[in-house]
Amino acid sequence: RKEVEQDPGPFNVPEGATVAFNCTYSNSASQSFFWYRQDCRKEPKLLMSVYSSGNEDGRFTAQLNRASQYISLLIRDSKLSDSATYLCVVNPPGGYNKLIFGAGTRLAVHP
């Protein structure tokens, strides 16, 4: 079983749609969680951290369910510029801040 699993997509949605991505992780002792965004042929960039209570940043909402080992990202009112690959990222125990990256979910927003 992969340590971090994501649906690869692609998710093809029209502008203005709401889309949700899910991610599961295998190590129940994992300590912190993130969503990164990666544009085509570019490096990943931190989109947002994911907190136990859930958190929101503009049109983006992240949720964490520790009992189910499940992380989600909700994007409301999708824009063309949201088209990218979204990486689910987990910081397992063991120190050194050695993050584990999911393979990513591709989102394509069309007019």
Next chain:
Amino acid sequence: DVKVTQSSRYLVKRTGEKVFLECVQDMDHENMFWYRQDPGLGLRLIYFSYDVKMKEKGDIPEGYSVSREKKERFSLILESASTNQTSMYLCASSSTDRGNYGYTFGSGTRLTVV
């Protein structure tokens, strides 16, 4: 603006060559990492370093070595390049400051071994 700089954006090397990929960060971060990224496989950790002259193997260290002689610089070395090492290589750095675990990535080096 904080930066991680990788020395080359694109490289083409021949099988058997020794290849050096350089990474420099200006954030005084303790931790530095080398990943490779391949379609469908995501980012896989090759090596990381948590201090000068310290290094630890990641998940796929075979065929690679690293060097960290100065805090700001972390080099990845392909001892004898092979075609299966054709990939995108990403360097990242992070702080050990608790509560700030995010990585800053370099722009990547796309290596082709022919």
